[in-house]
Every structure is written in C-alpha cells, then in structure tokens.
Amino acid sequence: MSDLHFKTITELAAMLAAGETTSVAITQAVIDRTAAVDAQVKAFLSYNPEDALSQAKVSDERRSAGKSLGPLDGIPIGIKDTLAVKDQPLRCASKMLENYVSPFDATCITKLREAGAVIWGRLNMDEFAMGSSTENSAYQTTCNPWNLETIPGGSSGGSAAAMAAGEAIATLGTDTGGSIRQPAALCGVVGMKPTYGLISRYGLVAFASSLDQVGPFARTVEDAAILMEAMLSKDPLDSTSIAPQGETNYAAALKEKKGPWKLGVPQEFFGEGIDPEVKANILKAIDWYKDQGCEIVDISLPHSELAVPVYYIVATAEASSNLARFDGVRYGHRSDEAKDAMTLFTKSRGEGFGDEVKRRIILGTYVLSSGYYDAYYLRAQKVRRRILGDFEKAFEQVDAILTPTSPTPAFKRGERADDPLAMYLSDVYTISVNLAGLPAISIPSGFTESGLPIGLQVIGKAFGEADMFAIANAFEQDHDYHKTMPAL
Amino acid sequence: MSETPHIDIDYVANLARLDMTEEEKSKLGSQLDDILGYFDKLNSVDVEGVEPMAHAHRVANVWRQGDQPGETYAPEILTGMAPDHRDNQVVVPKVVE
Numbered sequence: 001m002s003d004l005h006f007k008t009i010t011e012l013a014a015m016l017a018a019g020e021t022t023s024v025a026i027t028q029a030v031i032d033r034t035a036a037v038d039a040q041v042k043a044f045l046s047y048n049p050e051d052a053l054s055q056a057k058v059s060d061e062r063r064s065a066g067k068s069l070g071p072l073d074g075i076p077i078g079i080k081d082t083l084a085v086k087d088q089p090l091r092c093a094s095k096m097l098e099n100y101v102s103p104f105d106a107t108c109i110t111k112l113r114e115a116g117a118v119i120w121g122r123l124n125m126d127e128f129a130m131g132s133s134t135e136n137s138a139y140q141t142t143c144n145p146w147n148l149e150t151i152p153g154g155s156s157g158g159s160a161a162a163m164a165a166g167e168a169i170a171t172l173g174t175d176t177g178g179s180i181r182q183p184a185a186l187c188g189v190v191g192m193k194p195t196y197g198l199i200s201r202y203g204l205v206a207f208a209s210s211l212d213q214v215g216p217f218a219r220t221v222e223d224a225a226i227l228m229e230a231m232l233s234k235d236p237l238d239s240t241s242i243a244p245q246g247e248t249n250y251a252a253a254l255k256e257k258k259g260p261w262k263l264g265v266p267q268e269f270f271g272e273g274i275d276p277e278v279k280a281n282i283l284k285a286i287d288w289y290k291d292q293g294c295e296i297v298d299i300s301l302p303h304s305e306l307a308v309p310v311y312y313i314v315a316t317a318e319a320s321s322n323l324a325r326f327d328g329v330r331y332g333h334r335s336d337e338a339k340d341a342m343t344l345f346t347k348s349r350g351e352g353f354g355d356e357v358k359r360r361i362i363l364g365t366y367v368l369s370s371g372y373y374d375a376y377y378l379r380a381q382k383v384r385r386r387i388l389g390d391f392e393k394a395f396e397q398v399d400a401i402l403t404p405t406s407p408t409p410a411f412k413r414g415e416r417a418d419d420p421l422a423m424y425l426s427d428v429y430t431i432s433v434n435l436a437g438l439p440a441i442s443i444p445s446g447f448t449e450s451g452l453p454i455g456l457q458v459i460g461k462a463f464g465e466a467d468m469f470a471i472a473n474a475f476e477q478d479h480d481y482h483k484t485m486p487a488l
Numbered sequence: 489m490s491e492t493p494h495i496d497i498d499y500v501a502n503l504a505r506l507d508m509t510e511e512e513k514s515k516l517g518s519q520l521d522d523i524l525g526y527f528d529k530l531n532s533v534d535v536e537g538v539e540p541m542a543h544a545h546r547v548a549n550v551w552r553q554g555d556q557p558g559e560t561y562a563p564e565i566l567t568g569m570a571p572d573h574r575d576n577q578v579v580v581p582k583v584v585e
Contacts, residue, residue, distance in 0.1 A: 100569065101569075103561055103565050103566070103569075104559075196544035196545060197544070197545055210542060210543050210544065211544075236550075236552075239550040240543070242545065303533065305529065306529055306530060306532075306533060308526075309526055309527045309529050309530050310530065312523065312527070313527060313530075320504060324505075327505070328571065329570065329578060329580055330566075330569065330570050330578060331569040331570060331571075332571070333571070334571035334572065338581050339581055340581050340582065340583065341580070341581065341583040342505075343507075343581075344580060344581055345505040346505050346506060346507040347507050349504075349505060349506050349507065350506055350507030350508060350509075351507075353506070355512070358506060358508065358512065358516070359516055359519065359520070361504050361506055362495065362497065362500050362501060362504060362506070362516060362520065363520060363523065365500050365503050365504040366495050366500045366520075369500065369503060376527060376530075378540055379530050379531075379535060380530060381540035381541050381542060382535035382538040382539070382540050382541070383530055383533055383535060383538075384540075384541040385538050385539060385540070385541040386533060386535070386538065388541060388544075420519050420522075420523065421519075421522050421523055421526060424523075435544075436544065437543075437544020437545060462544075462545075
C-alpha cells in the first residue's frame, strides 16, 4: 500500500471500514511521503509525527471498539499556519509570531477533532495571508510540485502544494480574496471557499474580517463536501457565523443532483489579461456542460473590473485595524530597542512585519485616514454593493456561474515579486466572490502544453453549496485530471 | 482624487505606529503611487444614493444568554505569552514619567 498518501477520503474511509488499512498506516504513509518530498516542495513550516501517530492510534482503537466517528475518522489533515491548534506553533509565516504557541483550538479544528480527524502539520503561507504566491512567507518559499521553478499560488500555497505532493489527505486553508481557489487551481487540486459566515472564524488570525473564510483543499469534490459538512457550525464565539441554511447534506446531495443546470458565463472574465491556453481550456469545459444538456447563459457582471481596487481598499483597511493588535506588549515580537511606549510599538512592528504586510498596513491606514476616508474607503464600500448587485441580478437567471479561477497558470518564482499590482491581478477572478460573500470552488480542468494545471471556478448562490458541489462533481466524474499526480 | 495621489509615508507610518527604514519608504513610495493610480478606476462608477456595504450579510447584535462562565485560562498561560512578564503580569518599558 505505498500509495495510501494519494488516496481520497472516501477511498480511505471504505478501506478503514473494511479493515484493509489503519489510521496509523495512513498517517505513517503521509509522514514518510512528507519526509521524502518536502525538502523539494517546502510546504510545511513544521510537523510532529509522534503527535499525529498518537491521534491515529486513538482513532484505530475507536474503530476497533465499533465507535467510528464517520468518514474523517483517522484521516490526516494538514493545517494552514493561520489557524489555531492547541499547543502547536501559530506563526502566520511571520517573524512577528515566531515563538507563539496556541493555547486553544480554532472552532473548525474542534469540529474536525469531533469527526475523528488526525490534525497534521503546519502549512506555509504568505505572511498573514497577504499574497498570491507564498513568496511572502518569512520562513521559506513553497514550490509548485508540478514545476518546482514555479510558485504554488497563495496565500494558502503550502496547503495546495502539500495536496498535490501527497503530503496530506486533505488540508485547510483560508480565502480572503482567492487564497484557497487560486493555489488550488495552480496546483491541480480541489479548493473551496464557503459562503461567508458558514464556517466559524474563531481561532483564525484575522486579516480582513468581512472577507476571511476557512475552507478545505481536497482531491475530489466529494471529499471537499465531507470536510465542509464536518465544519459547519453556528458558533457563539464568532458573532459573524451563521446557522447552516438550505441543503447541507452536501456529500449525499452531490450524487443525487443531476441537473441539467442553467449556468452563467460572464463575458468580463474572458477579456484582457487571460492566458490563451487558460481561456481555451475553460471554454472547452463550458462546452462539456452544454453537451450534458445544461443551458449556457451569457451574463454580465459589469463592475468586475472594479473588484480588485475595491478589495485592496477594503481588505487593507480591515488589515490595518486587525494588525494593530501586534504591538509588542502581550504576545508576539518585541524589539530590543524598545525604550518607551512609542518605540515599543514602532520598533516591534517595524522588525516583526515583512514588506507586503507593511505595504498593506500603510495603504489601509491611508485609506482610512482623515481627508481620504470618503474618497477611498466609503466609495469602495459603495462599489462593493454594486458588485453584489451584479451577482444578485445574474442569479435571477442562473443556478451557478462558470469562470476561470486564475487568469494564468503558475508563474515563475520572483516574476511578480517587485510588482505588487501585477501580483494583485492574480486574484482578478476570485476577489469579487469574497466581496459578495458567495461560495465558490476551483476544480482541475486540464493542463497547459507545458504540463501546468488549470482550474475551473464554479460560483454558487449564497448558501447554495449543495448545487455548487453537484455541478463541480458532474464535471469531475467525467474527467481524470484530478487523478493525475505530479512526478516528484 | 483628481490630482495625482501621493502618500506622505512618514505621516501614515506614524499613524500606523510602524518604523520603516529610508530604503523601505522609498521603494514603497513608488509602488503605492502605482496602486493609488489604479484605485482611481473607482471614480468611473456612479455611487450616488448607494448604501455602503461593510459586510456580506446583514449582521445583527448577538446577545449572550445571561452570564455563563466558560473555559478560562490560568493567568500564567496568558501572561506567559508576553515577551516579558513577571508574577503573572506583563512587563513593559516605563510609559509614564
């Protein structure tokens, strides 16, 4: 069973139930694989094999006693370094939190533990989830397993790369402007961002609170659905969390729902800036849906080109406020040069934060500052409502929207490092979904001629996860892209 | 926003309580001018009468069901996170004369 690490949750759950393998064997396979390939991929910031194996042993004992907790019981799941896991480091890939250890579990982690999952290592990311390439980590640059010279996307680049390389059976990421879907597309795996509020943000280090959501990376749409079901909760510890609404038995629903669906294709997502190979690939995927009897509707999201500027005003404003807590007093980095209250703040923050974080704090502070608030922040909030209105109008006609996830496949390391604006445009197709609070999933839809993965994005209605999963699953069932693994 | 926007980085960095080197400031200056220029796109849309949107869904106040004690942490766990601490208190540089 040397390929346990590349199996899906549903495959492994069936093997476990049949007594063909154990959680310890699966966890050991993932540990061995990580030890073998992570020197190349650099997906993990840290991991603890003993801790994972002891959780696996407990799972096996539970199963032997006939008390299995379901399909996630005994499955090793890697965690982005922005989510709190009790007694594990939580650094947000920042020097600011170099020595921080979480005193508690994030609610999504608690929910996974209740489902029996084995909580596995800490995955690399852009510092404080700010970036689209994972090059902004203060510790290491993660490589895309499909081509080690290219970036894995970001900010959840470690979570995506670990999946592609077989270093976990599933992983968690967070998505503020595309940070799950874009790396999932670039690494050829499934990545899903839920409707805002569906997963508790308690224990997620806040970047932009009105946009941040936790979500799963998985090998298949069904696996992502299983993970989502396990993490649903109306959490008293997160006042923005919302009780699950509508159909929430996602894994069962995706097999029952067969369509045909009415699917919208926004013309604005196929214009300037899209790579010709990506465009051709996504148009082919749309044709597949048409061949299945789906009605393809040309729709317009006229404010789409404003999503990137709105996002970088709203998100940086919220970040400048959220990151004010890192002041060198109660936790995190404190400068040795701190002589008084002011230098305690300024020196500690100047030393602890990296370039991109500083850039966003300055930008966010500026757009909120006296004299500029109305022109930038208030106007951005108004345009945000226009963007939501575009989606609401489109969803009067269609069940879901199909777009590319990223305008380009994975790019070379360093290519956009000194051009923040070019980097920001990596998220041009994902950002509007966060602004509108909608669910969306990226699934593998093929490869470029040079062998880099391409992702198709399915955007659902608010709380329309069940339909969104079913639409994505239909495509996956008829294609083998998700079964192709990179050679490492 | 009609004139070319330009950020006074010293002023904003002070507001943000962020120490930056001269090199960092000069690199950031030109990058931010590019980004602010891009933000001007927002002037192309009419937002007259549009209600600003702070949140994806309508959020209401969340009331607690009475005062229910929950899990708490020992003081040494919380103060132990501080870069400097003594007797379950956080130590900071002198802030008053």
